[in-house]
Amino acid sequence: MLLNNLNSNTGEQNSPNYWGKIIRFYFLAALLLLAQVTVGQQKQLPLAKPLEQGHSHNDYWRPRPLLDALALGFKSVEADVFLVDNTLLVGHSKNELQPDKTLETMYLKPIQELVQANKKIYRQPGVLYLYIDFKSEGKATYDQLSPVLTKYRHLLVSPQQQHKGTVKVILTGNYPAEQVLADKQRLVFLDGKVEQLPQKLKSKEYPVVSGNWAKFFKWQGEGAMPPAEARQLTEWARIAQQNGQQIRFWNMPEKSQEQINVIWQELLKYPAVLIGTDHLDWLSKALAEQKKP
Numbered sequence: 001m002l003l004n005n006l007n008s009n010t011g012e013q014n015s016p017n018y019w020g021k022i023i024r025f026y027f028l029a030a031l032l033l034l035a036q037v038t039v040g041q042q043k044q045l046p047l048a049k050p051l052e053q054g055h056s057h058n059d060y061w062r063p064r065p066l067l068d069a070l071a072l073g074f075k076s077v078e079a080d081v082f083l084v085d086n087t088l089l090v091g092h093s094k095n096e097l098q099p100d101k102t103l104e105t106m107y108l109k110p111i112q113e114l115v116q117a118n119k120k121i122y123r124q125p126g127v128l129y130l131y132i133d134f135k136s137e138g139k140a141t142y143d144q145l146s147p148v149l150t151k152y153r154h155l156l157v158s159p160q161q162q163h164k165g166t167v168k169v170i171l172t173g174n175y176p177a178e179q180v181l182a183d184k185q186r187l188v189f190l191d192g193k194v195e196q197l198p199q200k201l202k203s204k205e206y207p208v209v210s211g212n213w214a215k216f217f218k219w220q221g222e223g224a225m226p227p228a229e230a231r232q233l234t235e236w237a238r239i240a241q242q243n244g245q246q247i248r249f250w251n252m253p254e255k256s257q258e259q260i261n262v263i264w265q266e267l268l269k270y271p272a273v274l275i276g277t278d279h280l281d282w283l284s285k286a287l288a289e290q291k292k293p
Contacts, residue, residue, distance in 0.1 A: 045067055045070060045071055045114060045118075046071060047118060047120065047121070047122055047123040048070065048071060048072055048073030048122060048123055049073050049122065049123050049124055050073050050075050050122040050124060050126030051072065051073040051074055051075055051283075051284065051287050052075050052126075052271070053075070053267075053268065053271070053273060053274055053275050053287065054069075054072070054073065054074035054075050054076065054274075054275065054277075054280075054283055054284070054287060055074065055075070055076040055077075055078065055129070055131075055248060055274045055275060055276040055277070056068075056069035056074050056076065056077040056078060056276075056277070056280060057078055057250065057276040057277055057278050058078060058080070058092060058278060059077040059078050059079060060079055060080070060090045060091065060092075060101070060106060061092070061278075062280075065077075065079075065090075065106050065107070066106065066107055066110050066111070067110070068280060069280060070114070070121060070122075070128070072280055072281075072284045073122060073123075073284075074280065074284075075126065075127075075128065075129055075274070076128070076129035076130075076131060076248075076274060076276075077107070077128070077129070077130060077131065078131035078133060078172075078276070079103060079106065079107055079130070079131065079132055079133065080092055080133045080135050080173075081103055081132050081133060081134060081135060081136070081141065081145075082094060082097060082135045082136045083136040083137070083140055083141045083144055084097060084136075086144060087099070087102055087144075088102055088103040088104075088141070088144060088145060088148065089101060089102055089103075090102065090103055090106050090107075103132070103145075103148065104148060107130060108148070108149075108151075108152050111128070111130075111152075111155060111166075111167055112152060112155060115155060115166055120166070121166055121167075127157060127165070127166060127167065127168050128166065128167045128168070129167075129168050129170055129207075129208070129274075130167050130168070130169050130170070131170050131172055131191070132145070132169060132170070132171055132172070132173075132188075133172045133173040134171060134172070134173035134174040134175045135173060135174065136174070137174065138174040138175050138176035138179070139176045139179060141174070141175075142171075142175065142176055142179060142180060145188075146183070146186070146187070149169060149187045149188070150187070152167075153187060155167050156168070156169060156187045158186070158187050159186060159189065159204050159205065160185075162204065168189060168207065169187060169188045169189065170188070170189045170190065170191050170207065170208060171188050171189070171190055171191060172190075172191035172210065175190065175191075177190060181205060189204075189205065189206065189207050189208075190205055190206050191206070191208050191209070191210050191248070192206035192208070192209035192210070192245075193209055193210065193211060194209045194210060194211030194216070194236055194247055194249075195211065196209060197209055197236055197239045197240060197243075197245075197247075198239065200239075200243060201243070201245070203243050203244040203245045206245065207244075207245055207246065208245060208246045208247070208248050208274060209240065209245060209246075209247055209248070210247070210248040210249070210250060211247070211248075211249055211250075212249070212250060212251045213249040213250065213251050213252050213253070214251050214253075215251075216229075216232065217229050217232075217233075219263075220253050220259065220263075221253065221259040221260065221261075221262035221263045222259075222262075225266055230266075233266075233267075233270070234270070237270035237272045237273060240272040241270075241271065241272040245272065246272050246273065246274045247270075247272055247273050247274065248273075248274040248276055249267075249273070249275075249276065250276055252275075252276065252277070254277065254278060254279065257279070257282050260277070260279070260282065261282070261286055264283065264286045265286070265290075268286070268287070268290045
C-alpha cells in the first residue's frame with residue numbers, strides 16, 4: 001500500500017522526503033521478513049529428547065543461538081549479559097556487544113515463540129536452564145532484569161511455583177545474592193559454588209553449584225584420574241544428588257575431542273554433573289554412546 005502510494009505520486013519523487021520514505025519502507029519490510037523467518041525457525045525446530053547433562057557454554061556464539069542447543073536436546077544454555085543504557089545486551093565482552101543482540105531478542109522471545117508453536121521445548125517433559133551470567137554491576141543489572149522477566153512469567157519456573165513453567169532462569173557471575181534472595185517475587189534461581197556443597201545450600205534457591213575445573217583438578221584426561229581427585233568428585237556428586245542439585249564445571253580442557261571424551265566418560269558416571277562444552281556435537285555423541293546398552 002505504502003509503496004503503491006509512493007509510486008503513484010510521481011511528482012513527489014523530487015521531494016527531499018521521497019527517498020527517506022522509500023528507505024523506511026524497505027527497512028520495515030526487511031524487519032517483517034526477519035521476524036517471519038525467526039518464527040519459522042521455531043516452528044521447524046525438531047523437538048529432541050532432553051539431555052539432562054548437556055550445557056551449552058557461551059551459547060550466543062553458535063550459528064543459531066539457543067536453537068542449535070535445543071535441536072540436540074541440551075538442558076542448559078548460557079548467555080553473558082551486560083547492562084548498557086538500560087538494555088541487557090548479550091556478548092562475551094563489551095567489544096562484542098551489538099544493540100540488536102539483547103537477552104530478549106536472542107533468548108526470551110525465541111523461547112516464547114517456540115512454546116507458542118510447539119506447546120513445549122522438548123519431545124519429552126523437561127525444563128530448560130537459562131543461565132544468565134552477570135558481567136556488569138549486579139544490583140543495577142538485576143533491577144533491569146526483573147521487569148523484563150515479568151513479561152515472560154508464564155514461561156518461568158519460580159521458587160514459589162517449582163512445578164510449573166518451562167524455563168528455569170539461573171543467575172551466575174556478578175549477581176547480588178542478598179538482594180535476589182530478599183525479593184519474594186523473584187523469578188530466578190542462583191548458581192552456587194561447588195565448595196559450598198558441604199554447607200547444604202537449599203536446592204530451591206541454588207539448583208546448581210559451579211566450579212573452575214582447573215582450580216580443583218589437575219587431571220587432563222591422560223591416564224586414570226588421580227585417586228584424591230576422584231574421591232573429591234565422587235563426594236561432591238554424592239552431596240549434590242542427595243540435595244537435589246547439579247554440579248557444573250567450567251574451564252574444562254578441550255584441546256582435542258579424544259582428550260575431552262576421556263574426561264566426559266568420567267563425569268558421565270555421575271548423573272548430578274552438568275557438563276558444559278563449546279562443542280555441542282561432540283557432547284551429544286558422547287551422551288548417545290553412554291546410553292547404549
